Amino acid sequence: MASVVPTPHENPETPVEREVRLARGRAFIAEGLADIAAGRFIEGEEAVRWLEAEIAEAEDASR
Known part of the structure; x- marks a missing residue:
């Protein structure tokens, strides 16, 4: 996962x-x-699946 802290070139x-x-x-x-x-x-496992879906959704939204 990408860092939330920007690097100097970002x-x-x-x-x-x-x-x-x-x-x-x-x-x-x-x-x-x-x-x-x-x-x-x-x-x-239900919690793991939910968290993975949330992470995927956040990554998609950031693109």
């Missing part, structure tokens, strides 16, 4: 892009915490 994200990324991350964390608080969670 174009760093703009302040607006950064805020959008951080807001998306905050929303994702809030959703996860709400699910845990409500007793909604998955374990084992």
